Amino acid sequence: MKIYIRGIGNISPQRTFDNDEFLDEVVNHEGNRLNLVAPPYKEILNPRLMRRMSKIIKMGVAAAKICLDESEIEMPDAIIIGTAMGCVKDTETFLKAYGPEESSLITPTAFIRSTHNTVGGQIALLLKCNQYNFTYVHRGFSFESAVLDGILKLKEGEGNHILVGGVDEMTDNSYLIKGHLGKLKPELQNSLDLFNTKSPGISAGEGSIFFLLSNQENEKNYAELSGLFMVYKPKSQTEIQMALQHVLKPKDLELKDIDAIIIGKNGDQDQDALYDEFLQEIQIDVPVLGYKHLCGEYETSSAFALWLAAKVIKEQNIPKSTIIKNIDKNSGMKHVLIYNHYRSVNHSFYLVSTCS
Amino acid sequence: MSQDIWVTGMGTISSIGLNVEESYASLLKGETGIAPMRYLETRFKEEYPVGEVKLSNDELKHIIQPTTPIISRTILLGAIAAKEAVKSAGIHDPNEFRTGFISATSVGGMDISENVYQEYLTNGTIDDLPYMGIHDCGSSTEIIADLLGINDFVSTISTACSSSANSIMFGARLIKQGILERVIVGGTDALTRFTLNGFNSLKIVDKEQCQPFDANRRGLNLGEGAGFIVLESDALVQKTGKKPLCKLGGYGNTNDAFHQTASSPTGDGAANAMRKAMKIANVNPQDISYINVHGTGTPNNDLSEGNALMQIFGDQVPVCSSTKAFTGHTLGAAGGIEAVFSVLALQNQAVFPNMYLDTPISEHNFIPNQEFRHHEINHVLSNSLGFGGNCSALLFSKN
Numbered sequence: 001m002k003i004y005i006r007g008i009g010n011i012s013p014q015r016t017f018d019n020d021e022f023l024d025e026v027v028n029h030e031g032n033r034l035n036l037v038a039p040p041y042k043e044i045l046n047p048r049l050m051r052r053m054s055k056i057i058k059m060g061v062a063a064a065k066i067c068l069d070e071s072e073i074e075m076p077d078a079i080i081i082g083t084a085m086g087c088v089k090d091t092e093t094f095l096k097a098y099g100p101e102e103s104s105l106i107t108p109t110a111f112i113r114s115t116h117n118t119v120g121g122q123i124a125l126l127l128k129c130n131q132y133n134f135t136y137v138h139r140g141f142s143f144e145s146a147v148l149d150g151i152l153k154l155k156e157g158e159g160n161h162i163l164v165g166g167v168d169e170m171t172d173n174s175y176l177i178k179g180h181l182g183k184l185k186p187e188l189q190n191s192l193d194l195f196n197t198k199s200p201g202i203s204a205g206e207g208s209i210f211f212l213l214s215n216q217e218n219e220k221n222y223a224e225l226s227g228l229f230m231v232y233k234p235k236s237q238t239e240i241q242m243a244l245q246h247v248l249k250p251k252d253l254e255l256k257d258i259d260a261i262i263i264g265k266n267g268d269q270d271q272d273a274l275y276d277e278f279l280q281e282i283q284i285d286v287p288v289l290g291y292k293h294l295c296g297e298y299e300t301s302s303a304f305a306l307w308l309a310a311k312v313i314k315e316q317n318i319p320k321s322t323i324i325k326n327i328d329k330n331s332g333m334k335h336v337l338i339y340n341h342y343r344s345v346n347h348s349f350y351l352v353s354t355c356s
Numbered sequence: 357m358s359q360d361i362w363v364t365g366m367g368t369i370s371s372i373g374l375n376v377e378e379s380y381a382s383l384l385k386g387e388t389g390i391a392p393m394r395y396l397e398t399r400f401k402e403e404y405p406v407g408e409v410k411l412s413n414d415e416l417k418h419i420i421q422p423t424t425p426i427i428s429r430t431i432l433l434g435a436i437a438a439k440e441a442v443k444s445a446g447i448h449d450p451n452e453f454r455t456g457f458i459s460a461t462s463v464g465g466m467d468i469s470e471n472v473y474q475e476y477l478t479n480g481t482i483d484d485l486p487y488m489g490i491h492d493c494g495s496s497t498e499i500i501a502d503l504l505g506i507n508d509f510v511s512t513i514s515t516a517c518s519s520s521a522n523s524i525m526f527g528a529r530l531i532k533q534g535i536l537e538r539v540i541v542g543g544t545d546a547l548t549r550f551t552l553n554g555f556n557s558l559k560i561v562d563k564e565q566c567q568p569f570d571a572n573r574r575g576l577n578l579g580e581g582a583g584f585i586v587l588e589s590d591a592l593v594q595k596t597g598k599k600p601l602c603k604l605g606g607y608g609n610t611n612d613a614f615h616q617t618a619s620s621p622t623g624d625g626a627a628n629a630m631r632k633a634m635k636i637a638n639v640n641p642q643d644i645s646y647i648n649v650h651g652t653g654t655p656n657n658d659l660s661e662g663n664a665l666m667q668i669f670g671d672q673v674p675v676c677s678s679t680k681a682f683t684g685h686t687l688g689a690a691g692g693i694e695a696v697f698s699v700l701a702l703q704n705q706a707v708f709p710n711m712y713l714d715t716p717i718s719e720h721n722f723i724p725n726q727e728f729r730h731h732e733i734n735h736v737l738s739n740s741l742g743f744g745g746n747c748s749a750l751l752f753s754k755n
């Protein structure tokens with residue numbers, strides 16, 4: 001069975017919410033924090049309901065809506081979310097509300113919204129969708145688990161259209177804490193310069209990116225999602241290479257069949273060394289694309305890479321702003337490989353191919 | 357080859373026992389774990405009784421001997437139950453077959469991070485911030501997986517009070533699709549001030565022992581604990597010749613899509629989850645011998661869930677009971693703990709009492725089972741329902 005990406009809704013620190021654009025103009029963010037470029041929410045969401053939504057619910061529901069609209073699917077057969085940190089802002093609000101005093105007079109609103117499955121529940125509520133509803137919350141495997149579940153659903157014959165999303169928000173406090181813990185790159189002035197630095201630390205990002213996975217051929221389809229594999233704490237480069245074979249072999253593909261590679265470099269020199277090792281090992285002369293200078297590092301950022309791969313395949317065009325290693329390639333691209341790891345712990349591969 | 361999914365091991369810890377044996381003894385004797393709070397530091401210490409595991413963090417650490425000092429109660433409880441499950445399944449080398457660990461939690465490391473975070477938010481104190489590294493849900497799964505030596509596959513689910521039923525379901529599906537050969541599935545949640553204050557603000561915490569399915573029920577008691585079971589493929593059970601405890605025949609997951617926190621009055625979400633589970637297991641409603649209901653003790657849940665039962669079973673509602681009066685509502689761990697209880701029901705051909713039920717709910721045409729008794733059990737349904745409209749049902753069957 002082939003699994004296709006029918007539609008996408010991408011709200012990120014770039015102007016990606018408009019599916020007619022493809023990084024035509026790139027947004028630079030000052031310093032090491034990349035905030036969302038918000039879509040015109042009022043045009044997407046019911047303004048009456050929107051007023052009651054916190055940021056992560058808004059970005060989650062809106063990206064899901066953009067995705068479903070583009071896919072021309074009103075009712076998905078499952079809603080599956082990956083969110084490593086869940087509703088951080090509401091969690092903070094509630095922590096502050098009960099505080100050390102533990103007052104009994106506080107309202108439950110923030111508590112209700114703080115549960116990790118809030119975005120998935122809200123989408124179901126707005127669509128009146130009684131189907132399968134899941135939320136994965138595992139660090140750099142959150143979005144991967146959601147996608148894998150979507151693939152299982154289609155293979156089980158439990159539906160034809162599965163809505164899958166990766167959603168994580170950055171709050172002022174979570175950003176400050178990352179800084180206190182020494183995880184950020186202090187000297188970064190412009191987010192787009194990320195790959196020109198040689199030091200530890202990352203730039204922090206956020207995003208809400210949804211995909212409609214379908215088992216049906218359709219002229220709207222972006223691409224085929226032809227492979228996904230996760231590796232937890234690989235002990236060596238050999239283990240990483242074995243994982244790569246897990247996405248290539250089932251499709252009878254070899255390294256030479258890959259036309260472009262998207263890697264998850266995040267600017268941290270130690271973490272990025274793994275990507276260099278990986279590229280050295282596979283030794284293929286294809287364009288190498290980066291994306292975390294555009295969306296920042298966060299647990300579900302591989303959703304941005306999946307968006308990028310699907311767009312590259314559909315448009316047969318590699319945006320200049322994503323190129324780390326340039327090889328002229330603007331046509332005939334059949335297979336794009338994504339390799340991402342989160343903090344060297346959660347490694348994942350995706351393979352995205354042309355539909356035919 | 358058969359697609360059957362076998363349960364080959366289990367482990368649990370909660371206020372009624374530190375392991376499966378102790379838990380079963382409490383279920384048999386009708387001894388509740390609900391008691392005055394001992395360990396959770398909160399203003400409500402005198403006000404609310406809870407289902408607390410009767411050991412301090414230091415005592416729990418003594419059992420599990422973690423390698424890192426930065427650890428939460430959620431991790432400690434989960435590690436103890438998961439280790440028991442692995443041991444009872446007779447797994448010596450987790451890397452011998454492709455093995456996964458899928459956990460579920462609603463609070464993650466909140467029992468530690470709520471203190472650190474509040475200090476930070478109130479006083480700007482940053483010394484303890486490294487503890488924030490175990491705040492997220494996934495960290496508890498990774499630390500337990502590392503303790504067990506499992507690295508083929510890890511994942512974490514958080515769907516409020518249905519979390520660990522969903523991790524069991526996900527594990528079963530991964531085996532059916534050939535992605536894993538065996539998997540340890542379930543969930544863990546510790547008591548926190550965060551959840552206590554949350555449920556207090558919702559005004560659904562009972563100041564006395566909770567009374568699920570009683571007409572005069574006042575709300576839930578919060579609890580804590582962990583429950584894990586080991587699932588193996590039919591091929592692997594054939595190969596190793598292991599004698600399974602029972603079969604996980606079916607599972608269903610739906611969304612009520614009614615309200616962010618409340619269940620629909622008709623209980624459609626719960627009913628559809630049970631129907632799906634029976635369909636996958638190819639079992640008819642009249643074949644269900646026992647239902648371990650979600651039965652939290654809140655006015656809304658029990659009325660709605662009972663209506664869901666009547667929707668499916670009409671005037672033939674099978675023997676059912678809520679075990680929440682024993683353990684309290686253990687939130688993200690409830691589905692895992694009650695999966696263990698469901699396996700115990702099959703193993704011992706016994707049903708557990710729905711304790712403290714004095715007056716049945718007048719809208720219902722059935723009365724939950726009120727005493728421990730032996731009974732022929734072939735198929736058990738276990739329900740887990742949560743915020744966000746998440747409804748799940750698991751169906752366990754005799755070998």
